Amino acid sequence: MLKRDIWDKLIDWKNRDHHPLVIRGLRQIGKTYIVREFGKEFFESCIYIDLRANKTVHSAFEGDFDVDKMVMSISAVETKARFIPHKTLIILDEIQDCPNARSSLKYWDIDGRYDVIATGSFLGVKGFREPYIRGIPVGYEEQISMYPLSFREFLKNTGIDEKVLDYVKECICNQETIEKTIHESMRTLYLQYLIVGGMPEAVNKFFATHDLNAVRSVQKSILKSIRDDFGRYKDSKGNDKVNEVLKLRAEACLDSMTSQLSKEYKKFQYSLVNVKGNSPEKADGLQYLIDVGLIYKSFNTKEISFPLEGVKIPTEFKAFYCDTGLLVSQLGDDVPAKILSGDISSYKGAIAENMVASAFATNGMKLYYFHAPSGSPELDFLYEDEGKAVIVECKATNNRATSMKYVISHPQKYGAHPAIKFSDTNIGQGEGFTTYPLYAIGFMESDTKSNIVAPVDVTHLKVPGDI
Structure with missing residues (x-):
C-alpha cells in the first residue's frame, strides 16, 4: 500500500x-x-x-x-x-x-x-x-x-530514511545549503517525479517496473477514464445521463492545455479551444475540469498587495494540470528523456510552473500571479504569508529571475515584498530573495496553526446597571 x-x-x-x-x-x-x-x-x-x-x-x-x-x-x-x-x-x-x-x-x-x-x-x-x-x-x-501524491509522499514510498527527509526540510526551513550527495539524489528523484506524477496507479507501475513507457501508458489510460465521465449527470429520476455539449466543451478545453502552456505568456485563451461557442460557453467546459479536480486556475492580479483575492482579475488566468505527470504524458515522446537528463527548460518552463502550481494547490493555497499590462514584469506566482504578498519565481534552469529582481529594486512602485526563487540549484541567497532547489516545493506543508484563535475570557463581563 x-x-x-x-x-x-x-x-x-x-x-x-x-x-x-x-x-x-x-x-x-x-x-x-x-x-x-x-x-x-x-x-x-x-x-x-x-x-x-x-x-x-x-x-x-x-x-x-x-x-x-x-x-x-x-x-x-x-x-x-x-x-x-x-x-x-x-x-x-x-x-x-x-x-x-x-x-x-x-x-x-x-x-x-x-x-x-x-x-x-x-x-x-x-x-x-x-x-x-x-x-x-x-x-x-x-x-x-484528497490530491495526487505530493513529491514528499512520493519520496516516502521510495523507502528513503525519514531522517533524510527531516534533514532536507530542516535545511529548507533554516535556509542552509543541502549536502551535495543528498541534493543530487533529491534532484534525480524530483526529475523522476515530474514524469511519473502522483496518480497512484502510475506511481505503483513505476515502482514495480521503473518502465517509463509503461507509466506513460497508465497515465493515458487514467486520462481516458476521466474523460469518459465528462458531462455525466443524474436526471430527476436518478438515471445516468450525459450532457453532450458540456462533454465536448470540457474535452476541447483539455485538448487545448498543451497549446495554452506552450505560450510565452500562459494566459488561458478561449480562442485556442477548438469547439463551437463563445467564450462564456467554452468557460463552462473549463469550469467543469476545475470542478472535477483535474485543472487549477491561477489568477492575474492588478497589483502586488495583500490580500491577493481583493486585487485578482477574474477574467485573466492561467490553467494548470492537478498532476504534472499527466501533463508530461500529453507532451512529446522525447520529453521524459529530456527531463531525466536535467533539461526541463523546454515547453517554455511549463513543467516547472505546473509543479509549483500543483504543490501550492495541494496545500490548500489559492493560485495567483502578476503580469503587468505592458507585459513586463511578469511574476510566476504570488502567495500570502503573515499578512504579506510573497513573490515566487520558478526557473527550470538557474537562469536569472529578471522580473523578480526588477520588482525588488523598485519598492516605490511595487511595494516591498518577501521573495523566493525555485530553480535547478541548491539553497542560497540573492539580492533580496532566497533561492531554493525546485524539489523544495514538495516539502511545503500547510500551516493551520494560524487559524486557531485564542479563547476570550468572558467570565468578567457584566451588563451595566443602568441598562
Whole structure:
C-alpha cells in the first residue's frame, strides 16, 4: 500500500470526537482504496457500499432517516454486512450518486453508533444532479480534499530514511545549503517525479517496473477514464445521463492545455479551444475540469498587495494540470528523456510552473500571479504569508529571475515584498530573495496553526446597571 499523508488525518479523525467524514477529489487518486484499507486496519467491521454501481441500496436511504431502518435495509442488500455498534465503519463510495445518502449523514452522526466515511468524485460539479431536496447536513459532516501524491509522499514510498527527509526540510526551513550527495539524489528523484506524477496507479507501475513507457501508458489510460465521465449527470429520476455539449466543451478545453502552456505568456485563451461557442460557453467546459479536480486556475492580479483575492482579475488566468505527470504524458515522446537528463527548460518552463502550481494547490493555497499590462514584469506566482504578498519565481534552469529582481529594486512602485526563487540549484541567497532547489516545493506543508484563535475570557463581563 502506498504511504499517503491522508492516512494520518484519518487516524486523527477516528481518535477524536468527530462527525461523518466526506472525502472529495478527482477520480483515481486513491480515495476508495485508502478508506477501505483504513477500515480493515482500525475497525472490527467495515461495510463498503458503492452508490454508483449498486443502485438497489439507494432505497435504504428513502423514507425516514431512522438508523435502525437504514441498517436493516442495507443488510437486506449487503447480506455479509455486520453492524457492530462502535466498532463499524460504513463507507459510502461516490455519495453524490445518492443525495439521500448524503442527507442521511446527519442522522448517522446524531445516532453515534457507527462511523461513516463518504467519498465523492463529482461533489463540486454544478448541475451533476437535482438539488439535494432533503438538504446537505451542514454541521453534521466534515470534509477534506484528497490530491495526487505530493513529491514528499512520493519520496516516502521510495523507502528513503525519514531522517533524510527531516534533514532536507530542516535545511529548507533554516535556509542552509543541502549536502551535495543528498541534493543530487533529491534532484534525480524530483526529475523522476515530474514524469511519473502522483496518480497512484502510475506511481505503483513505476515502482514495480521503473518502465517509463509503461507509466506513460497508465497515465493515458487514467486520462481516458476521466474523460469518459465528462458531462455525466443524474436526471430527476436518478438515471445516468450525459450532457453532450458540456462533454465536448470540457474535452476541447483539455485538448487545448498543451497549446495554452506552450505560450510565452500562459494566459488561458478561449480562442485556442477548438469547439463551437463563445467564450462564456467554452468557460463552462473549463469550469467543469476545475470542478472535477483535474485543472487549477491561477489568477492575474492588478497589483502586488495583500490580500491577493481583493486585487485578482477574474477574467485573466492561467490553467494548470492537478498532476504534472499527466501533463508530461500529453507532451512529446522525447520529453521524459529530456527531463531525466536535467533539461526541463523546454515547453517554455511549463513543467516547472505546473509543479509549483500543483504543490501550492495541494496545500490548500489559492493560485495567483502578476503580469503587468505592458507585459513586463511578469511574476510566476504570488502567495500570502503573515499578512504579506510573497513573490515566487520558478526557473527550470538557474537562469536569472529578471522580473523578480526588477520588482525588488523598485519598492516605490511595487511595494516591498518577501521573495523566493525555485530553480535547478541548491539553497542560497540573492539580492533580496532566497533561492531554493525546485524539489523544495514538495516539502511545503500547510500551516493551520494560524487559524486557531485564542479563547476570550468572558467570565468578567457584566451588563451595566443602568441598562
